[in-house]
Structures are given as C-alpha cells and as structure tokens.
Amino acid sequence: MSPGTRRGILIGGALLVVVVVAAAFFLLNSGGPAPEAATGTEATAVESPGAHDPNSAITEYLQDVSENNPDAAARLTDDNAAAAVALRSTRNALNPSSVTAKLSVLQPAPAGAKQTGGTFSLSWTLKPGQVWTYDVPFQLALSDGKWLVHWAPSLLHPKLEAGQRLVVSTAAPDTVAVADRDGKPVVFSGTGGPRLVDGNPAPLLRTALLGQVTATTGGGLAVERLDAGGKSVERMFGKAPGGGAKPLVTSLSLTAQSSAQAAVDGYKGSAMLVALDTGSGDILAVAQNTAAGASPKALSGLYEPGSSFKIATSVAAIQQSGLNAASPVDCPGVATIGTRTVRNEGFELGATNLETAFARSCNTTFGKLALDLPADGLKKAADELGLNADFEIPGLNTELGKVEPAASKDEQVEDGFGQGRIQASALGGTLMAATVAAGKAITPRLWHDVETTVVKGYSPPPAPVLGQVRKLMRAVVTSGTGHAAASAGEVFGKTGTAQFGDGKQATGWFVGYRGSVAFAVVLEESNDSGPAVQVAAKFLKSL
Incomplete structure (x- = not known):
C-alpha cells in the first residue's frame, strides 16, 4: 500500500468520552537525549526508515498521528516498537473524536547538519467544546542517510516521563x-x-x-x-x-447484603436469597453462592414454588370461597381429588382448620381448595400478589413469575400446592411476601435517584383477606414447618418443596417477612424446605 493510500485510511472511529477510560498499561520507554548521528551502513537506503529531509520526516509523522496511523508514525521514529505502543495506547485511553498535529516551527538544518528540532501543536478533541491543545518540542536526527523523529514520551505531552501514561477521568480520585x-x-x-x-x-x-x-x-x-x-x-x-x-x-443495605451473602455462603448446595423493604420497595439484598453459578438466578430464575404458593391459594380461598383462618377443613394423608391422587409428606391431620392445615402444609387440603375455585381463581390471587407483574428496574433483568389459568382440573389441583405450571423467582416470592406484609402493591427498586418503570402493575388483595393470611403465615413459624425460624424473632412465612424433572429432586423454599423486611430463600435440589428455613433464620438473626 502506497504512503498516499495509507494516509487516506482512518483507523477506528472514536466515541465521545462519557466515562472513565482506562488505558491498557504500557511503559513509555526511552526519554533520553537525542542520539548521536549514526554513521553505520548496516541497512540499505531503500530499507532504512525515515525521510530524506527533516521537513518530510516531521510532516509525515504528524500526518500519521493525526490520521490515527500509529504504526506508520512509529516507523518515522528512532524507536519503532516503543513509539507504536505509546501512540496506540494513548489514543485508546483518551478516545478522542479527532486529533490534529500541526508543525509550528522547524529549525533550519545547515548543510552537513545531523540534528535539528522544532515544535508542533497537538490538539485532542475529547468532547464537543472540549479541545485540549498544547505545544510539543521535538528533535530530529540523521541516521543511515534518513531523518528520524527522536522518540520520547514527551512527544505525547512535554511533561510525560518514562513509565507514565495519560488517562481520561470523569471523577476525582476515590x-x-x-x-x-x-x-x-x-x-x-x-x-x-x-x-x-x-x-x-x-x-x-x-x-x-x-x-x-x-x-x-x-x-x-x-x-x-x-x-x-x-x-x-x-x-x-x-x-x-x-x-x-x-x-x-442505591436501595441496597450493605448490612443486609453482607448478612444475605454470609447466609447463602454457609450452605453447601445452590442457594439464593432476596430481601425487600416492605415500606419503600427497596431491594435490600440479592445474594447467591458459588454453587448457584454466576448468572443472577435470584432475580430471573423461575422455579416451581411448591407449597410457598399456598399463600396465593389461601388468598383465593379466603377471598373467593369465603373461608378464614378458623374455617374447618379436612387433611387426610392421601386423597383422590378429581382424578388426581394427592399425598402429604407422611402425615395426616383429619378434621382441622385452615390455619393448622397451612402451618403443617397439607397438600390434600389445598388441592381440594384449589379444585373448588374458578378456573382462573389462582391466577387472580397470583395477580394480586404481584407474581404476574412486570417492572423494568434500571440495570436489572428480572422475572417475577408466571401463573396462568389451569388447562385442566388435574392441573388446577396441582397448582393449589405450587406444582403444575406455576412458576416464581426468588424476587417474585419476596414480592409476594412483601405484599402480604405491607397490604399494598410494592414496586421494587434498586435506586433512589432513578425510577423503576411499571410495565404491568397490580392491586393487592383486600385488607381483611391479608389479615387472615398473616395469621396463617405466623402459625407456620410458631407451630408448623417453619418452626426453625422462631428464634429469629416474630417471623411470618411459608415453606415449600417443589419436585421437578423425574421427581427425584426438589427445590426448597422459605418465603416470608419480619418487620419491614420481606425475603425469599430458594435452594436448588435441597429436597427439603428445612435448610431454606435455616438459611433465612441465619440471615434475619444477623440483621
């Protein structure tokens, strides 16, 4: 490629600098005095770099610098390798929209002279209206019959010394x-x-x-x-x-975040935990351990919620079927509901009430309650608890859940205890608990300065309904499956174990709140909700 064609190519467009641009670390070598004129004849005139006269040497060098051709500019210096690295790295670091290098003064070189020098101006257009211009002294020397620019870091800026570099900053240090x-x-x-x-x-x-x-x-x-x-x-x-x-x-609480991370890190399997402030919707903590991987599944991973979804089934039964915490229900160990055979985890309560059946997590009770609802009954309850809502939280990709009307009566029975096609994320479970606690729709947020966009909002269940559900959730901790959390204070919650795949593995859940802090713990393949209760208790105790 001819020099004229080479100079016509602009390499790389530069974006406007709006953030800190960190240059790749490099050492700007040399910086000593101009070399003595060379007298050796190791290279031929055709092969040696440089120009036949001082004016051509500096003019071509400045043109290559302006056109972002660092390799060509470097070949016009006496330190090709160092010059190419420094020119390219500095250009990348400052990321200008344009650079203009113009010759200001070139000292005359008398016949027989082997050195000369002068100054040029260097202008960096960093942003519209922000142009950094300064004068740069330079030296030229004759080597093997060609004139070369003496390379030194000061060719980038007169104050730049060996080992130093230039970067763009958008903030004062620290x-x-x-x-x-x-x-x-x-x-x-x-x-x-x-x-x-x-x-x-x-x-x-x-x-x-x-x-x-x-x-x-x-x-x-x-x-x-x-x-x-x-x-x-x-x-x-x-x-x-x-x-x-x-x-x-940010909405985060470093105290809550540290507590949440310590809680999940103490569990050997895959664990995740999300916590929300029930008053403001602040996302207080989002944590998962190494076993859960690097993808933020706590915010967008959808799982069958198992019996933690009985919160929604209870909302539907109280609101749509007229039940309350004291309403009599049956809890057989095994029951045929429709055409579906439903079993509890090795227990039966017989004739009991809704509060006890909820606290002990009776599948047979809740399968029957679900079957008695309209086809869209559970979806309506899930809507009211935020599981089908959609928010755009700046910087986050989130999924809360997916609850649709059951496609069959058998599926409706399974949905009643969180199997079937019901799905929720840890964030969705936390939002569900926060809604029960606050009695209002919650808009989760990560920022106090930047608003969350409500793509699809929701309206909470009526206050009397939520009052009954709170009784149920408190009983889970005082006398039910979440009793291991009793030592962490006045905790309200619901456990869940959801089988998936071939049924040999199950996800463990514990969803709940204490005071103004709502939470959800999800443990992949724990096969039991007990460890999730323990993780939640550890988190709450450390707050």
Missing part, C-alpha cells in the same frame, strides 16, 4: 459514586474507573451498579497523568464532574 441507603460507600469512581468497594459485596449487581454510574456521568471530564503505579501525578486538562457531586443512592 469519589463516592454510589452510596447505599444508609450512606455507606458502595461504588468509588476515579482515574481507574468506577469500582465496587473492597470485598465486592454485591457481585450479582456489579454490572447494574457500575453501569448506572456510567449512564449518569455528567458532561465534564479531565485528563490525568499517572505514574507507573497508576497514581495520579497531575490533572493535565479539564474538570471532572465527580468532585463534590452528590453520589447516586
């Missing part, structure tokens, strides 16, 4: 970019870019937290000169908006 709901730092921003506080307290939310900092970055920026260790030596240009700016506020 500025708090995001604080939790209690004012504790969650994300810092500075010359190295936004970063979570030490310990990476919310790994599942890392992208959401850092991305929101990027999305809300102001219009300012600064160019910093960093030393070899990445420490800022000097602000070279501009003004970062982060200094003194009010940080974003």
Whole structure:
C-alpha cells in the first residue's frame, strides 16, 4: 500500500468520552537525549526508515498521528516498537473524536547538519467544546542517510516521563459514586474507573451498579497523568464532574447484603436469597453462592414454588370461597381429588382448620381448595400478589413469575400446592411476601435517584383477606414447618418443596417477612424446605 493510500485510511472511529477510560498499561520507554548521528551502513537506503529531509520526516509523522496511523508514525521514529505502543495506547485511553498535529516551527538544518528540532501543536478533541491543545518540542536526527523523529514520551505531552501514561477521568480520585441507603460507600469512581468497594459485596449487581454510574456521568471530564503505579501525578486538562457531586443512592443495605451473602455462603448446595423493604420497595439484598453459578438466578430464575404458593391459594380461598383462618377443613394423608391422587409428606391431620392445615402444609387440603375455585381463581390471587407483574428496574433483568389459568382440573389441583405450571423467582416470592406484609402493591427498586418503570402493575388483595393470611403465615413459624425460624424473632412465612424433572429432586423454599423486611430463600435440589428455613433464620438473626 502506497504512503498516499495509507494516509487516506482512518483507523477506528472514536466515541465521545462519557466515562472513565482506562488505558491498557504500557511503559513509555526511552526519554533520553537525542542520539548521536549514526554513521553505520548496516541497512540499505531503500530499507532504512525515515525521510530524506527533516521537513518530510516531521510532516509525515504528524500526518500519521493525526490520521490515527500509529504504526506508520512509529516507523518515522528512532524507536519503532516503543513509539507504536505509546501512540496506540494513548489514543485508546483518551478516545478522542479527532486529533490534529500541526508543525509550528522547524529549525533550519545547515548543510552537513545531523540534528535539528522544532515544535508542533497537538490538539485532542475529547468532547464537543472540549479541545485540549498544547505545544510539543521535538528533535530530529540523521541516521543511515534518513531523518528520524527522536522518540520520547514527551512527544505525547512535554511533561510525560518514562513509565507514565495519560488517562481520561470523569471523577476525582476515590469519589463516592454510589452510596447505599444508609450512606455507606458502595461504588468509588476515579482515574481507574468506577469500582465496587473492597470485598465486592454485591457481585450479582456489579454490572447494574457500575453501569448506572456510567449512564449518569455528567458532561465534564479531565485528563490525568499517572505514574507507573497508576497514581495520579497531575490533572493535565479539564474538570471532572465527580468532585463534590452528590453520589447516586442505591436501595441496597450493605448490612443486609453482607448478612444475605454470609447466609447463602454457609450452605453447601445452590442457594439464593432476596430481601425487600416492605415500606419503600427497596431491594435490600440479592445474594447467591458459588454453587448457584454466576448468572443472577435470584432475580430471573423461575422455579416451581411448591407449597410457598399456598399463600396465593389461601388468598383465593379466603377471598373467593369465603373461608378464614378458623374455617374447618379436612387433611387426610392421601386423597383422590378429581382424578388426581394427592399425598402429604407422611402425615395426616383429619378434621382441622385452615390455619393448622397451612402451618403443617397439607397438600390434600389445598388441592381440594384449589379444585373448588374458578378456573382462573389462582391466577387472580397470583395477580394480586404481584407474581404476574412486570417492572423494568434500571440495570436489572428480572422475572417475577408466571401463573396462568389451569388447562385442566388435574392441573388446577396441582397448582393449589405450587406444582403444575406455576412458576416464581426468588424476587417474585419476596414480592409476594412483601405484599402480604405491607397490604399494598410494592414496586421494587434498586435506586433512589432513578425510577423503576411499571410495565404491568397490580392491586393487592383486600385488607381483611391479608389479615387472615398473616395469621396463617405466623402459625407456620410458631407451630408448623417453619418452626426453625422462631428464634429469629416474630417471623411470618411459608415453606415449600417443589419436585421437578423425574421427581427425584426438589427445590426448597422459605418465603416470608419480619418487620419491614420481606425475603425469599430458594435452594436448588435441597429436597427439603428445612435448610431454606435455616438459611433465612441465619440471615434475619444477623440483621
């Protein structure tokens, strides 16, 4: 490719800089005085780099720099490798929309001279209206009959020294970019870019937290000169908006997040936990352990909720069938309901009441209650508890659940105790519990500064209905399957075990609330709800 054609190609478009752009670490080598003129004849005139006269050498170099052709520019210097790396890395770091390098002064080179020099101007258009321009001294030397630009870091900026680099910053060093709901730092921003506080307290939310900092970055920026260790030596240009700016506020509570993470990390299998503030809808914690993988299943993974869905079945039975906590029901150990044979987990209660059947998690009772409902009865209850709602929470991809009218009577029976085609996520289970606790529709949010979009909202069950459901959920902890949580205070909840696949594995659930904190624990393949109750109790005790 001819030099003329080469210079006509612009390599890479540059985006406007709105965030911290971290350059790949590189060392700007050399920086010493101009070399003595070479006298050797190791290379032929055709093969040696450079130009036949000083003016051509510096003019071609500046044109290649302007046109973002670092390799060509580097071949016009006396340190090809170092120059190519430094020119490319600095261009990537500053990410300008354009660069203009123009010759200002070239000292005359008398006949026989082997060195000369001058100055050129270098202009970086970093953002509209923000152009960084300065003068750069340069030296030229004759080598093997060709003129070369003497490479030094100072060709990028007169103050730049060996081992140093330039980066763009959108905030002062160690500025708090995001604080939790209690004012504790969650994300810092500075010359190295936004970063979570030490310990990476919310790994599942890392992208959401850092991305929101990027999305809300102001219009300012600064160019910093960093030393070899990445420490800022000097602000070279501009003004970062982060200094003194009010940080974003996330709904997270670092205390709750730490407690949730410790609770799931203490479980050997796959575990996830979500917690919400029932008053504000604040997402207080989202945690899952290593065994659950890196994908945020706590927010979007859908599972059969098992008997935790009996909260919805109870809402439907109380609201649509006129029952209350004291209503008499039957709880046989095994029952044929429609054409479906339903069994309890090795117990029967006989004649009892709704509160006891709920507390002991009697499948035969709730299969019969579901069959007595209209075909869409359970869906209506699930709607009122938020399982079919849809929210767009900035930075998060969430799924709450999926509850549709049963396709058959047998399916309707199975739906009554959370099998069939009923699905929910840990976030959905938490929202269901939060709705019971608060008596109002909850809009989950991750930010105090950025609104959650309600794509599909919901209206809660009537207050008298929820009053009865609260009695049922409290009995689960005082005298039922969630008794292991009794030591964690006044806890309301519902356990669940949902078989899937060939029926040999089951997901364990515990959904509930204490005070203003609603939660859901989901354990994959635990085959029992007992461990989920223990994880929840550990979380609540540490708050």
